[in-house]
Amino acid sequence: MNAPHAMTAGTAAPATARYDWGAALKDASLAALVTLGLCIPIVLLRTDQGAGVDLLLRPRIGMVASFVAAVFAARLLHHVLLARRAGRPLVEQKAEVRTTPNAVPWAKMGLYAFMGVAMSFPLIVFLIQGGLSESRYWVDLGILVLTYVMLGWGLNIVVGLAGLLDLGYVAFYAVGAYSYALLSTTFGLSFWICLPLAGILAAFWGMLLGFPVLRLRGDYLAIVTLAFGEIIRLVLINWVDFSGGGAGISSIPRVTFFGVPFSADEGGFASLFGLTFSPMHRVIFLYYLILGLAFLTAFVTLRLRKLPVGRAWEALREDEIACRSLGINTTNTKLTAFATGAMFGGFAGSFFAVRQGFISPESFTFLESAVILAIVVLGGMGSQLGVAIAAIVMVAGPELLRNLGFLKAVFGESFDPNEFRFLIFGLGMVAMMIWRPRGLISEREPTAILKERRAISGSHVKEGHG
Amino acid sequence: MEVFVQQLINGLTLGSIYGLIAIGYTMVFGIIGMVNFAHGDVFMLSAFIALIVFLVLTTWLGVTSIALALLVVLICAMALTSLWGWATERIAYRPLRGSFRLAPLISAIGVSIFLANFVQVTQGARNKPTPPMVREVIVLWEGANGYAVALSYKQIIIMATTAVLLGIFWYLVQRTSLGRAQRACEQDRKMAALLGIDVDRTISLTFVIGAALAAVAGTMYLLYYGVVSFADGFVPGVKAFTAAVLGGIGSLPGAVLGGLIIGLIETFWSAYFSIEYKDVAAFSILAIVLIFMPSGLLGRPEVEKV
Structure with a gap:
């Protein structure tokens, strides 16, 4: 959930046809590691009021594991998408930039609806x-x-x-x-x-x-x-x-x-x-x-x-x-x-x-x-x-x-x-x-x-x- | 007289906490010109991290020495909160560099809402009380009417830690290459980049330092009040921002000075006027300073470049 999305900017240099999957894997692992660090006390251990006034700690390893796994998967998916985009010819990308969203009539219809x-x-x-x-x-x-x-x-x-x-x-x-x-x-x-x-x-x-x-x-x-x-x-x-x-x-x-x-x-x-x-x-x-x-x-x-x-x-x-x-x-x-x-x-x-x-x-x-x-x-x-x-x-x-x-x-x-x-x-x-x-x-x-x-x-x- | 001295001590303690948070606001503003709205919530998060680390140490590992526990808590909280500061900058602010002017602020509000509710969802909405950590007080003198002026160990710890860390921080900014890079970026980011300074890294480190100091403030807050809840980031955050603005945003000594002034005003206001309106006083100062002297006490007047 907290994958540093900006990190790909450097790794996505797709001039060659082959995508650098090693780097992608490394990046995803790094993101997962950061997530683990972010989760360590705040998600891993939940404080609960016990019978008395004292707080008790309840570990939640499963939750942290699922967070880390989710971030890892999201990063890899991101790289897969990047790799596919890298395979596309450049002309297509140019067209993408040029289309200015002229959604006004559509928006008006939507408003009436x-x-x-x-x-x-x-x-x-x-x-x-x-x-x-x-x-x-x-x-x-x-x-x-x-x-x-x-x-x-x-x-x-x-x-x-x-x-x-x-x-x-x-x-x-x-x-x-x-x-x-x-x-x-x-x-x-x-x-x-x-x-x-x-x-x-x-x-x-x-x-x-x-x-x-x-x-x-x-x-x-x-x-x-x-x-x-x-x-x-x-x-x-x-x-x-x-x-x-x-x-x-x-x-x-x-x-x-x-x-x-x-x-x-x-x-x-x-x-x-x-x-x-x-x-x-x-x-x-x-x-x-x-x-x-x-x-x-x-x-x-x-x-x-x-x-x-x-x-x-x-x-x-x-x-x-x-x-x-x-x-x-x-x-x-x-x-x-x-x-x-x-x-x-x-x-x-x-x-x-x-x-x-x-x-x-x-x-x-x-x-x-x-x-x-x-x-x-x-x-x-x-x-x-x-x-x-x-x-x-x-x-x-x-x-x-x-x-x-x-x-x-x-x-x-x-x-x-x-x-x-x-x-x-x-x-x-x-x-x-x-x-x-x-x-x-x-x-x-x-x-x-x-x-x-x-x-x-x-x-x-x-x-x-x- | 006794009441005055006592409030002075309380005010300075509170002021050091605000000052520590205010540095985070002022540094970020100085370097990328954005109000890091989420900084108050980073502070709250750090108090939670400190609370959990403290509980791990005392209940699971059986550490009995409070001094050792506090030291470990402080270091862990600083390290882990820095990671949060770094991550939020990377995810929410860096992609917006060069976007329209309000984009980083809106993003920061988003991060603020996210952090507060992330803590609420993961830790629950209740107040989290800690067992009192340091209870001893030194009675400085006893007044004629039986009112004793007391300086608690907590307050000594808070003020001393603040002073030491401010010293280290001051050295970092004034004497190291990181500090030089930071000041260069503050003056002219493009030129600094041309001269070979890694601007992105410097900005990241600014966020890391700000978050680390907020973590010190968070630990001290927990030590002082002994209770924290997920909603505790907002009001101290706004007050610390007021301190940064009052001292002159962008100015580091100004942030500390502003923090002390805000802390003093708050305690004296509560003691002599009304405790109900203390937050109104803080918010009013914020509005008045921004409207009438936006460059603050020690800040430079801002020139609008076209």
């Missing part, structure tokens, strides 16, 4: 499961996935379009959630008034935090947003009078059908439309609510990309200094991106609060920011469809895997794919940066281009621009 499936998802589930309450699990999962899709699309504006790495995005999610929770519990405002307010407040916070930091260079900006995100969370934990502290805020009012409550009694949603009462009405309404919010995000993003401000964002991502010399006000441009992204984070946050009915600072840790960022990065920064696919795979994937019985049979009873979710997030982020820095579905080409296509700084990755 995603929209279609998402719109009819509750119906499909209803028909398959054969009943409203039976499909509850699936609709809930759909809501969760769509929340992340929306957050991903919101962060995509900041990271993917404007090229600003925001590690504190969850702060705006928290601002949205707490805005709704506090406004509704203290002033009794309804969700439909709070939703825009939450967006405005989050955007306001985005501007407030963004203003001092946006003149910083990229990685400093990332760290400062991280610091702000943590500060907001810590204040929410410690300022008990304001936010309820670590205990959070509970009994947040439920969502209403534009003022009509989802209740069983007279005047509720069910009796108004002459339906038999079912708690699923509310869940399905929530599903369509988040779907609408997510589509709003996507729609606004797609339209903004065609406006001057959107083009300025993309230009800023490609080359900040060029932007400045062309007279683009970089601070304002960054600020609008930051605030727009924050606003959608705020919408998602107030949706989160109304769905859960309970919020606490626990839900807004750095890890949450990292998950959203991972979804954006894995989806290929800038691509709407990619982000949606990444959210589905990364959020629903482990959940679905958990239901597969045979995995438990293979890996033992206590196997929980959710545990490995973050491992895959982390590895995926590294892998994306190494192999597909422009995203799986590349939309990182500026929307406005001259007739003649030129390479943008993102495409000559080896040159050291940007």
Whole structure:
């Protein structure tokens, strides 16, 4: 798993027809040896709490052996692939380089397909499961996935379009959630008034935090947003009078059908439309609510990309200094991106609060920011469809895997794919940066281009621009 | 007065740990201009390695001498953590050299998430307490109100180890050919390569040294607090990064100075203001320093080259 992939660069000098298998074997053994060294204490010996306070050690030689074997095999496979590639004529390789991935129409089709499936998802589930309450699990999962899709699309504006790495995005999610929770519990405002307010407040916070930091260079900006995100969370934990502290805020009012409550009694949603009462009405309404919010995000993003401000964002991502010399006000441009992204984070946050009915600072840790960022990065920064696919795979994937019985049979009873979710997030982020820095579905080409296509700084990755 | 002196001692102890981690950030930043976000997790990993080696020594091999055990733990942790530092550089950062600017940072965040959860999956999510290793304290003096100023052996060990290793490290950077190569790469990587310096090797070694010093910090952290969990890399990592930035990122004395200042601020803040907001204080310093004096106390102002 930890094979030093870069090591082949030297060994792959395949001018001759015969591949140097001795060197390949040596390289694979070396990688296996390194893996062994990496595994030695941390995987080999597991610390467990014994009967008393003392920790006991439990050796796991089999696990280390399988890690080492896996790395050895992966290295050898890598060499086999290299050897086959070396056998191919060079012309073919050249063609490979020249094809610029022009996947935009395909991506658009994909986006429509995603929209279609998402719109009819509750119906499909209803028909398959054969009943409203039976499909509850699936609709809930759909809501969760769509929340992340929306957050991903919101962060995509900041990271993917404007090229600003925001590690504190969850702060705006928290601002949205707490805005709704506090406004509704203290002033009794309804969700439909709070939703825009939450967006405005989050955007306001985005501007407030963004203003001092946006003149910083990229990685400093990332760290400062991280610091702000943590500060907001810590204040929410410690300022008990304001936010309820670590205990959070509970009994947040439920969502209403534009003022009509989802209740069983007279005047509720069910009796108004002459339906038999079912708690699923509310869940399905929530599903369509988040779907609408997510589509709003996507729609606004797609339209903004065609406006001057959107083009300025993309230009800023490609080359900040060029932007400045062309007279683009970089601070304002960054600020609008930051605030727009924050606003959608705020919408998602107030949706989160109304769905859960309970919020606490626990839900807004750095890890949450990292998950959203991972979804954006894995989806290929800038691509709407990619982000949606990444959210589905990364959020629903482990959940679905958990239901597969045979995995438990293979890996033992206590196997929980959710545990490995973050491992895959982390590895995926590294892998994306190494192999597909422009995203799986590349939309990182500026929307406005001259007739003649030129390479943008993102495409000559080896040159050291940007 | 007694409280002040006691907090001074505590602050300096904590500060030496932060300083050791901060060197890893500052060296890597100096040489390849990237924020090694995963460094805090390398530190956490090293504390786990130290914990396991310590348990092997005491429970399996029956080593009773704490001094010997600590020495062996320190050396093992340094060696094994260095290997991790080397491997992460090789896998996650080297292929990105020359990629777009944020790529190494995103990759480092990936490594950070990976390391934290790798430890969680392999070692479990619970806190891992160690038996108290060194318990003796020296009472320096007793105040009028019965408040005693104490300097524990742990604190002496931590400060002395830090000082000795910083001395060795300083010699390494200032007097050896490795240090010269490193400083040359820091100034101009292309020119250094033209003059026959193996840049890749130098960068690898920078990561190795950074990880080794983080391992010292990890061992000291374990000795000081006696407990470690997989999530312990994040906050100390950010604080050490704050220290590096405060001291002037890229500057080695700055990192140590920044570490001491952050350690002192944290302990005094906890003692005199509020313990709840101590992390808020650290994060605020980070934001304020980056916004208002990004070159820090001892750093050189950065010139943007086009």
